[in-house]
Amino acid sequence: MKPVVGITMGDAAGVGPEIIVKSLLSKEIYDQCQPVVIGDAKMLERAVGVTQADVAVRAIKQIADAKFELGTIDCIDLDLLPADLPFGQVSAEAGNAAFEYLKTAVELAKEKKIQAICTAPLNKEALHKGGHMYPGHTEILADLTDTENYAMMLTSPKLKVIHLTTHVGLIKAIEMINPERTYNVVKLAHDTLTRAGFNNPSVAVCGINPHAGENGLFGNGEEEEKLIPGIERAKEEGINASGPHPADTLFFRAGRGDFDIVVACYHDQGHGPIKVLGLEAGVNITVGLKGGVIRTSVDHGTAFDIAGKNIADERSLIEAMKSAIELAPRE
Template sequence: MKKSKPILAITMGDPAGIGPEIAVKTFANKEVYDWCSPVLVGSAAVMDEAMKIAGTPLLLNPIQKVEQARFEFGKIDVLDIGMVVGEIKYGEVSAEAGNLAFYSIVKAIELAKNGEVDGTVTNPINKKAINDAGHHFSGHTEIYAHYTDTSKYAMLLADEKIKVIHVSTHVSLRKACDLAKKERILEVIDILNKGLKRLGIDSPRIGVAGLNPHSGDDGLFGDEEIKEIGPAVVEAKQKGLDVSGPVPPDTLFALAAGGRFDGCVAMYHDQGHIPFKLAGFQWDEETKKMKSVKGVNITLGLPIIRTSVDHGTAFEIAGQGIASPDALMYAINYAVKLAQN
């Protein structure tokens, strides 16, 4: 095994979803091998079935250790996690599928922590399947935080025009408002600043969203901007960061898309996800499917690299061979950038 490019562990995702299929389509793109040395972490049996669905004439190279990988275009190096695969039906939530997806993630994390790979890239999982299998996590981010013993982390969504990080993610909207505190906001601003530098932006310009409509209108619609968000921005500026805010959310992302900011801080999940997906997801009404699903999910603050597609398992089209690998290609490209910096 020769290590001339970053070695990336790519998880297969939920085997009942589109993860294995888009992984096959990605490995069938020679450009990926120009960027990195990829190894698929999961089940060889699942990937064999996925190749039939994708209709891609590749060969499987099942391995037990990364050092056995060949990294040759035309072959998929599959680090098999050694779990027996029963009957898994496309598009259906099952504990067995969740269990396979979960242990693929844990294995990838282990490889990165041990220095056997330079970064990890994850395919979509189904949260209910994971929990039905007895693994009580609300998503990938929380799994990574737990297995790397990380307490300060944040989700960054990235595409060509918009890069947005979140103060909170998988919590209720009511709880998200309670979590918009100065200490956490300042922490996320700092994480974003460092993350953007790792992506090659030397002097990041950061815009911070308000929580309330019109950023509260001087306390008329809420005082979080006055008590929490504004003071966090002031302190970040005192540390020498180029930060603006709180900016009304409906204005912030339009400015970012136009090039005013290199990165944005959203106060909660949908505040950041909606403008991000509007920029990168394209629905085709004629074909009744997504024409493009570009966008990358990056967990910043971890001791290892983790990027991911920013779409779900797409159970409604799983097993049909029509899923787009665009987002996975983007996720790999961003993992390479992070590994190089």
């Protein structure tokens, strides 16, 4: 059977509804999965008007009511937002709604009614105003699934990156890194790629300091203290891990095929190279969630500045849906 993919609307004041509508015009997507949106039907209908798409919106209350027909978007309608929600403005209502969409999707995934979650972007300021004090999707998902050992993974056609830390300041990120975290993320990278069909995937770990510390010349021994013991532990278990490597050359080497995935130490170290390759190609994947919950996402934000103008690019969401389809369980 084709997997059922739940697409959460994210912050409806942003480009989420528009890119969802544009993505679900694709016959290729319907050929590969059964998509259902989790959000507000009225926001999708407004997006249909903005995009002038030849598609209808069907408001439903449960997965069993979905028909999964190209030309009609099935939407589990939580009906949380006013029809005149302003585009491009931070709103507590929209922030709370984005959380509730995701919570509903997780509940459906736990019940095996959907096989994967694909998320449109949310706005962190709106999320906080709505009463949900999380840094982003990844941390919400970890909390809702009671998962402690998880990581953010970014993929593009030429590069895969997984992170030791994400949405924290640089000084805090370095404090948070330790051998146990290094080992866990290396193992998550190995296990994820192995399940995806990679044979003995090669996992390369970035250094924290310039030139990976260059044997103590730069930094205060962070590589030796925080990274190397975790890498060695993984290698002892038969994982094809290496590093720490200098970050200024590692991403180039991985991009040309020397390694299957890079372990980045902090947010910008990993996000920068992926985004240089093109926002339309990047996909964000949450790795390690309990219960086998699969989650993929666009690798861009709510783009408030262009919301409601019919210029948002849907290609990253299409790539995220394809990744969700690829990773979804088929039991």
